[in-house]
Amino acid sequence: MLDGPAFDYIAGAAGRELTAAANTAAFERWGLVYRVLRDDSLTDPSLTLLGTPMSLPVLLAPAGVADLAHPEGERAAARAAAETGVTMVLSAGTSSSMEEVADAAPQGHRWFQLAWSGDEKLARSLLARAQAAGYEAVMLMGDCYRAGWRPREMDSGFSPFRRGHGIGNYVSDPRFCELAGLDAPGLGFREDPVRLEAVVSTWDRVLTKPALRPRDLAVLRSWTDLPIAVKGVCRPEEAKQLVDAGADAIVVSNHGGRQLDSGVAALDCLAPVVAAVDGKAPVLFDSGVRTGTDVLVALALGASAVMIGRPWLYGLAIGGQAGVEHVLRCLGAEFTDALTLAGHRRCDTLTRDDLVPLGTPGTGI
């Protein structure tokens, strides 16, 4: 269960939380128009994305410090994802290392999220470890090179990273240990104030590379054979530049409203980005997905799949692995039911023709 500050850390968003509210409200502006007299025996919601087979067009979004929600954290979530055939995108900011998560659910499919470190050797070490541990794609964190202004966190003064949560991928990395002056992977560093300070200040310094540009993606492309998705894209012209620079997929997302508050819903950015990418790469979507029909709306607007963030963290807080499984099974069953009722058998036949705008439709940015 979550105490107050931990709940606020997960539920909270930037500023007045207008973007977070807009993300969920945006789905209410679209209506699904169904078809009649269909065969309902053959619905198959599975798909393959960037070479990864998936039971549903739903992934677990990368979310750091999941151990705030449950002591088993991302290891429990990885097991739930594997049980349901769902792909987990492991955050860079996890308390377990990427190898520990892979060992927890060896049969599962997983992608690794890279925070592009300012230290090249560290960035390359993280990428190499991910590939060796069986992660099948890399999702570059494009929108979080600095933290958003999050009043709930400031009010409570709760900062999990400063307490040494969420840096499991770093303290297990030989290059990071070298940078932090640790003679061995920093297990037990949280209990030692001197080591904790060395680890956290080093992590803070090397977590992200300043002044990245879309064209820098070509460098990342040269460092790994894994497919690369870029997360956090909302502008069509940036999506196009990233695909031209070697991105294999684009993730339309505003980080669940946790970065820039303003009120532009991520869903309103989806169709313009899909149009700009023009079929050259799949487009994923997150921020505000809560129901099976939300998944349908995003797919009809051009997404190949969606990710969920807070819903799996809440499931984890309530029931550990079983809680995340429950969230995924309910979302999957509702989506499959809705897909069938809308008159489709597969995810990739949904189009804008399945939707009507209700009230004032989103206009993009």
Ligand SMILES: Cc1cc2nc3c(=O)[nH]c(=O)nc-3n(C[C@H](O)[C@H](O)[C@H](O)COP(=O)(O)O)c2cc1C
């Ligand atoms: C507690 C929390 C931690 C998160 N950590 C990360 C992270 O480490 N990297 C990242 O790219 N996104 C992170 N996100 C954002 C999610 O990947 C995702 O974009 C967002 O949660 C989707 O919105 P939703 O919560 O409305 O589903 C985090 C979100 C939450 C709620």
